[in-house]
Amino acid sequence: MKRPRTVWATLALLAVAALGALGALAQSESTEIKVTAKKYEFEPSAIHVKKGEHVKLVITAVDHDHGFKLDAFQVEQLLKKGEATAVEFTADRSGTFPFECSHFCGLGHKKMKGELVVE
Ligand SMILES: [Cu+2]
Numbered sequence: 001m002k003r004p005r006t007v008w009a010t011l012a013l014l015a016v017a018a019l020g021a022l023g024a025l026a027q028s029e030s031t032e033i034k035v036t037a038k039k040y041e042f043e044p045s046a047i048h049v050k051k052g053e054h055v056k057l058v059i060t061a062v063d064h065d066h067g068f069k070l071d072a073f074q075v076e077q078l079l080k081k082g083e084a085t086a087v088e089f090t091a092d093r094s095g096t097f098p099f100e101c102s103h104f105c106g107l108g109h110k111k112m113k114g115e116l117v118v119e
Contacts, residue, residue: 030053030054030055030056031049031050031053031054031055031056032056032057032058033047033049033055033056033057033058034057034058034059034060035047035057035058035059035060035068036059036060036061036062037059037060037061037062037066037068037079037101037112038061038062038063038064038066039063039064039105039106039108039112040101040105040106040108040109040111040112041112041114042059042068042099042101042112042113042114044114045113045114045115046114046115046117047114047115047116047117048117048119049091049116049117049118049119050091050118050119051091051092051093051094051118051119052090052091052092053090053091054088054089054090054091055088055089055090055091056086056087056088057086057087057088058084058085058086059077059079059084059085059086059087060079060082060083060084060085061079061080061081061082061083061085062081062082063081064081064105064106065078065079065080065081065103065105066079066081066101066103066105066112067079067101067102067103068085068087068099068101068102069099069100069101069102070087070089070097070098070099070116071097071098071099072093072095072097072098072116073089073090073091073097073116074089075087075089075099076102078102078103079103091116091118093118094118094119095117095118096115096116096117096118097115097116097117097118098113098114098115098116099113099114099115099116100112100113100114101113
């Protein structure tokens, strides 16, 4: 009757591993930052976070549909006017990374930029 014992031992190990992963998730830093998008700026236009943080940006386009594109962390999201839209990523590298509006919104669209600073 070796096999059942092996199965139980494996299950127990898996359970311990799963609990460990959940614990790590709960402990990892998570930051929520509210951002406003309007012609032709993001506010704040410089977003500061700490390296390793899980970042949740809640972005509201107030005057028009806009977009949020942060290439360094593979984020691209359409922002519908009047809706709070969340984008999430883990800031696992330090540096200064540009983001921009990715949905044409008028003459100043190309100037609608900001930067994420990961320290
Ligand atoms: Cu735009």
